[in-house]
Amino acid sequence: MQMRHHAFSLPLLSSLLLGIGATFTLAGCSTRPVVAEALPFDRAILAAADALLEQAQPLPGFLGGTDRRVVALDPTLDADSGQQTSATQQLDRVIGERVQQARQFELVPFEAASLASAQYLIVGSMARAQGAHRLDLAMLDVKSGTVLAQSSVQARLEVADMKPINYYRDSPILMKDETVEGYVRTSNTRAGSKADASYLGRIAAAAAINDAAKLYNSGRYREALVEYRGLLATPTGNQIRVLNGVYLSSAKLGRTAEAEDAFGRLVAYGLAQKSLSVKFLFNPGSTEFWADPRLTSAYGMWLRQIARQASSVKVCMDIVGHTSSTGPEEVNDNLSTRRASFIKHKLSAESAELAGRTRTVGMGSRHNLVGSGTDDVVDAPDRRVDFAIVDCKA
Incomplete structure (x- = not known):
């Protein structure tokens, strides 16, 4: 593959060289880049983000044009528990910073109001593997559902802060259902392949769920409950994160009957799965x-x-x-x-x-x-x- 110079190739090189002795391979644009040796967590997330964006550079429209591609980041997850944690939020911040530093991209929030403008989505997950965390990132084309770039990097375990954010801390159950599993599968899907169908069919719902979760995490429980109730009335809203949101928001507001009904629906959903x-x-x-x-x-x-x-x-x-x-x-x-x-x-x-x-x-x-x-x-x-x-x- 012919090498080209890009706006952030030096930051990419520096982040990769931070892990002495690590191996990085990129045999072709559709090849999955993997840093084989586990890096310190802060260096690993830089390497994963830069590898993903560098791999995206040869995509049609990036070279020789002035238009910036609009990208949204669906918040990354811990693959084992299905939670967002302090560590995944750190990963989100680094990805966002690297996207904003790249002249080819414009980053928009993963919110229902701005999702319509996004051409690409970035998803990511962390999973324990062979004594380390494997960080998987993927960029997909919203219109076609095709994964355009994917990177995987190993991070050492000892530094990552796995404390869950409020919504997941308060949750009575683990947040793993087919939708969450589909998100995780998409994060390690090879470039050139279709993203997971169960994730693709619920992207709009995921943005609305993220809006509601932000309200809950900031203590705005009444507004969060309104959002979660509205989602239940939609075809893609009957999923574990929505049912859990109704339960948590109702419980915080002292609506015991609604909370118990929501928990019963959560249990019924889990038993059906x-x-x-x-x-x-x-x-x-x-x-x-x-x-x-x-x-x-x-x-x-x-x-x-x-x-x-x-x-x-x-x-x-x-x-x-x-x-x-x-x-x-x-x-x-x-x-x-x-x-x-x-x-x-x-x-x-x-x-x-x-x-x-x-x-x-x-x-x-x-x-x-x-x-x-x-x-x-x-x-x-x-x-x-x-x-x-x-x-x-x-």
Whole structure:
């Protein structure tokens, strides 16, 4: 491929050279650039952003013209938990800065009001892989749905701040459904291929959801609730992030009946998807719920709705307990089993028929999503209880 000089080729080179000994390959415009050796997190996100934009330079219309291409960034996600975190926000800031420094691009917010003007979208995810975080970024053409550029870079684990932002911190469940999974798949789709269909069909909804989440994160709960309610009335609005938003906003406003109805719909949605992950917080080393009622006062309602919805659809479930990574493996295995049994007992008290249609499994810390071992809000997804739909025995 013929080399050309671009406005930000020197920043690109400098960011790549920050990781001494790292290897960077770009065999052709449709080839996925990969930095093989794990870089410090701040250097890795620079390398990922610059590699993506450098790869986009030979696209039609970039060379020899004066028009700037309009780009929007759909906020990046932690692929394992489906959350936005301090680390993904840091990644977003760097991507935004690099796009703004490039003369070929104009960055617009990922909002419903400005999305119509965007020609390209950037998506990105972070996933734990082989003792590091893999950062995957992709740029796609909005009109065709084709991925135009893609980069992958390895980042060291120790620096990334995995603290979730408010909406995800407050969420009772993990935010992973087909829409979120489609976003993550798009972030590591090779250039020249179509972006994931489940993501492409919900881009407009994603922008509106992002608008509502901004309202929630800034404490504007009434306005957020109005936005989330409106989204539920749209064809693409019946998804986990919207249902969760209605629940969270209603709960913050003290609308207990609406909050319980929304949580019931969340549970029904998860059961229909054959998987539901709920973040029950326990006292360390115990099967008793966390002592702070501000965090656990809704647990009785959660259990009531899980029991009610599971009984209504006559499903059989594995109740799977998880723990954080602190403590010996054998202790965690036993603790996770006892916590799963505790939840089964609570559900059976709500609906006796569930006793014969549920079984307990302890996974210890083997399926950690965060792995920080901090035993606080950061690794709350590691201390979850999963409800997995299984075939009922004859």
